[in-house]
Amino acid sequence: MHKEHTLTKNQRIIFDLIDKSPEPLKAYSILFNVQKKGIKAPPQVYRALDKLVEMGKIHKIESRNAFIACHNSSCQVAKATAFSICEICEKVTEISSASLSKYLANFKDKDGMKYSKYNLEFFGLCKKCNTR
Amino acid sequence: MHKEHTLTKNQRIIFDLIDKSPEPLKAYSILFNVQKKGIKAPPQVYRALDKLVEMGKIHKIESRNAFIACHNSSCQVAKATAFSICEICEKVTEISSASLSKYLANFKDKDGMKYSKYNLEFFGLCKKCNTR
DNA sequence: TTACATAGTGTTATATTATAACAATTTAAA
DNA sequence: TTTAAATTGTTATAATATAACACTATGTAA
Structure with a gap:
């Protein structure tokens, strides 16, 4: 069980994008996709990604430097x-x-x-x- | 069994460095260490690394972006x-x-x-x- | 041997991935 | 309500990796 409600604004925006994506997303592709929502610089993206990984909401595919939403309650x-x-x-x-x-x-x-x-x-x- | 003899000059230099290292080495640390041997630019390092990985002589530690010599005949x-x-x-x-x-x-x-x-x-x- | 293909090298430039540092703001808890 | 902790916004830069192209060496097969 995840606690969705604790996501902050940037975390929410970035998680939703990753969660909707059929494939893993790379940090700069995320950045590009959320610029219209006011997230303008890499550190904003990486900070949200770090937190989301920490929470277990997303995972980093190390060999691809890409991020995917968690679809597995057992991890x-x-x-x-x-x-x-x-x-x-x-x-x-x-x-x-x-x-x-x-x-x-x-x-x-x-x-x-x-x-x-x-x-x-x-x-x-x-x-x-x-x-x- | 590895076929040591097939290593080219740059591959040999870079493999020896990694093989002697007690810890995984990063590409740019390798570059720094082999500049005195005439390997001056990143592509030279990355090309050798790619081949060595392909041969199974070294492995990439994906979570660390670093390379370690193979110490396991079973991989x-x-x-x-x-x-x-x-x-x-x-x-x-x-x-x-x-x-x-x-x-x-x-x-x-x-x-x-x-x-x-x-x-x-x-x-x-x-x-x-x-x-x- | 020659010529041909394949692999490796050297080089410059640039793309991609990620973090440092610092000021301002929001949030949550004492 | 004020203080600490977390989050955000921002600029700059560090660290990792590849594109592209000219050139050289090596192996192989005619």
């Missing part, structure tokens, strides 16, 4: 995220698999260390691109 | 990588776990899609930082 406040990325059409989908998150949350490295936070990006071809 | 030519990253000291360690790589290589998403390539970054505290 606890941006701590544990997994995505599939199509290398042809660049479609990004958030993976919500209880088995995967359980496996990764319990994964221990050689020293027995556990890591509560992770980001996983799978690459391949999406269904569409795979059959073309 | 097949850069296709399947996993790292742990300490959020305090920024120490990065390549994870080589047969169980993990097997699990991820066999992971199927909701549509039954398999992804042969992935990058996983775990975040937390390393042993040292955890006990301080």
Whole structure:
């Protein structure tokens, strides 16, 4: 459950844009799209993005420097995220698999260390691109 | 098994630097360090980095925009990588776990899609930082 | 060997992504 | 209601990465 009501003006504007987008958005494309709403400079965008990521409302796709709205109630406040990325059409989908998150949350490295936070990006071809 | 012998001059210089480094190196820090060896401009660095990544000799730590030498014979030519990253000291360690790589290589998403390539970054505290 | 393709190099310029720094304003809580 | 914390607006600049083009080296196949 997210607490939508706590978003500030800029956060709201930027979240709505990302949430409506079918694909991940890059910071400067966001900037371009919200200039008519009074958000004029990069720091305004990056600050909102930082907060939204912190809240778990959006995620950063690290390999693409792009942002996508969270569509997965099980990624606890941006701590544990997994995505599939199509290398042809660049479609990004958030993976919500209880088995995967359980496996990764319990994964221990050689020293027995556990890591509560992770980001996983799978690459391949999406269904569409795979059959073309 | 890597084929060391196929590295070109610039690739060799840059790989050696990364390989000797105890921590991931950023592109411009690499550039600074190899200028005395005649590599003077960003494209020369990025081209070598691209090839080395392609070969699986180094990996890019996406969340840090930094490069680390491969220390894991099981990450097949850069296709399947996993790292742990300490959020305090920024120490990065390549994870080589047969169980993990097997699990991820066999992971199927909701549509039954398999992804042969992935990058996983775990975040937390390393042993040292955890006990301080 | 020659010639051809492919890969790598050197270089300049520029595009893209992100943050520093500081003043002003809003918000929430004591 | 006044104070602290968070948010905003703004300018400038830092950090990361690629485009484009001329040139050189390397491998290969006729």
